[in-house]
Amino acid sequence: GNSFSIVIASLFIDFLPLLPLQILLINVLCDLPMITIASDTVDLDELKHPQTYNLKNLMSTASFLALTSSFFDFLTMALFYHKGPSVLRTNWFIESILSELTLIYSVRTKGVFYKAHRPSGLLLSTSALAAVITVFLPLTTWGQSVFGFIAPHWQDLAIIGAIGVSYFFTTEVVKLLYYRYKKAHRIKL
Incomplete structure (x- = not known):
């Protein structure tokens, strides 16, 4: 999602949306x-x-989530x-990382996130x-x-927080609808 967004954004704005060092960070x-995902618990199903x-089918899942x-x-x-x-760079940096971190907790199960097994301590601590x-x-x-950041205003952080929460729940809905469709049509992931 982020790579696609950077490419598209570069076509419409007159400055780099993120600096190279910010992208690496x-x-x-x-x-x-993600390095600790191997320590995570898996749903018994x-x-x-x-x-x-x-x-x-795996690529179609990734495409829906990337969009x-x-x-x-x-x-x-x-x-x-x-x-x-x-x-923009500072706030997009924060939003990008926080949204990617929340994505981990959505996609670690095919079901609703709160019904999944508790994440491993290592995954939780590295995410935190x-x-x-x-x-x-x-x-x-x-x-x-x-890194060329500026101190974000608290109002901006509140907006980023609202975007992050909205992103997480939207991802959950997209994921659940996607798996429901796959199940109804008996398509293996």
């Missing part, structure tokens, strides 16, 4: 919890029968573009660490001088 902070994956992510990226850009490059770094790094002198 997004990747590092989002990959941190997933373990009952051996499963094979159909790459075509959902891009919608919220474009919403973030629309809300913060008029405030200037530094504000990434989220804390994401929110507080732009407030530091180092984050501002090295």
Whole structure:
């Protein structure tokens, strides 16, 4: 979702939507919890029968979720573009990481997120660490001088929080509808 959003945004705005170092930092902070995904608990239903994956269907799942992510990226850009490059970059950086972190907790089960097994402590702690770094790094002198962030206003953080919550629940709905469709049509993932 983010790569697609950056490419499309670059066609319509007259500055880089994210700086290269910011993109690399997004990747590092989002990959941190993904490294620990192997320690996560799995729903018992997933373990009952051996499963094979159909790459075509897996790609369609990823595409639906990427489109959902891009919608919220474009919403973030629309809300913060008029405030200037530094504000947009900082706020999009925060929104991108927080939305990717919440996505982990949505897609770790085919069902409703709160009915899934509790995530592993390692997954929770690395996600929390990434989220804390994401929110507080732009407030530091180092984050501002090295990464080009600015200290976000609390109103902007509230908007990003609302976008994040909306993104999570939209992702849940898209995921549940997608799996319901797959089940109704007996399509293997």
